[in-house]
Amino acid sequence: MLGRFFKKPGDDLGGRVPPGQTLTTRFPVLTYGPSQHYAPQDVVVRVFGLAEEKTFTWDDLLALPQTTLTYDIHCVTHWSKLDTTWTGVRVVDLMEHLQLDPAARYVMQHSVGGYTTNLSLEDFTRPENLLAHTFGGEPLAPEHGGPLRLVVPHLYFWKSAKWLDGLEFMATDRPGFWERNGYHMRGDPFKEERYDDD
Numbered sequence: 001m002l003g004r005f006f007k008k009p010g011d012d013l014g015g016r017v018p019p020g021q022t023l024t025t026r027f028p029v030l031t032y033g034p035s036q037h038y039a040p041q042d043v044v045v046r047v048f049g050l051a052e053e054k055t056f057t058w059d060d061l062l063a064l065p066q067t068t069l070t071y072d073i074h075c076v077t078h079w080s081k082l083d084t085t086w087t088g089v090r091v092v093d094l095m096e097h098l099q100l101d102p103a104a105r106y107v108m109q110h111s112v113g114g115y116t117t118n119l120s121l122e123d124f125t126r127p128e129n130l131l132a133h134t135f136g137g138e139p140l141a142p143e144h145g146g147p148l149r150l151v152v153p154h155l156y157f158w159k160s161a162k163w164l165d166g167l168e169f170m171a172t173d174r175p176g177f178w179e180r181n182g183y184h185m186r187g188d189p190f191k192e193e194r195y196d197d198d
């Protein structure tokens with residue numbers, strides 16, 4: 001534990017800081033295009049593709065178990081932020097209410113405004129992944145994806161869609177917005193899966 005108070009150059013804090021990352025205590029905003037602004041009452045997450053079609057409203061989501069988790073996040077633009085605390089619905093708890101076609105192997109996250117990002121079903125259903133509405137005990141700010149975003153902390157942060165409004169289950173992988181523009185299809189920060197030509 002003592003080691004955590006000594007930040008020597010090159011110290012990776014016991015393996016928590018992926019290669020090529022530097023720590024920040026700020027919370028940078030990274031959005032392609034404008035931030036979206038809408039009320040929690042307007043949140044709708046539509047499940048479609050290779051799953052029984054279903055929609056979850058804000059009230060539906062708040063009626064599910066609520067979980068608070070603390071973990072580190074890593075942006076491909078080289079900043080990492082340790083010990084961020086999020087509250088929301090765990091993906092695994094949402095999955096209890098979904099009927100997937102057995103052919104479903106991948107998920108496309110869709111956002112209000114058109115942003116998309118893809119995940120394998122395995123990466124999507126990790127126990128720590130959250131549909132988050134609260135950050136550090138406060139309602140998630142619009143510029144950070146409030147009222148509702150996905151948080152998938154084991155991959156680079158572009159894999160965590162802000163203003164989530166759709167989950168599309170798919171049989172085969174398909175690139176989302178940044179993946180079509182050269183980013184890696186998976187984005188593991190510990191393997192530095194930044195760009196697909198790496």
Ligand SMILES: Nc1nc2c(c(=O)[nH]1)N[C@H]1C(S)=C(S)[C@@H](COP(=O)(O)O)O[C@H]1N2
Pocket residue numbers: 027028029030031032033075076111112113115143144145157158159160161162163
């Ligand atoms: N809808 C949407 N989600 C998004 C993005 C975006 O532009 N639009 N940017 C992604 C990228 S590149 C990053 S690093 C994180 C940034 O989240 P933050 O602004 O809360 O730090 O959101 C991801 N999710």
Ligand SMILES: [Mo]
Pocket residue numbers: 030075076077157158
């Ligand atoms: Mo990013």
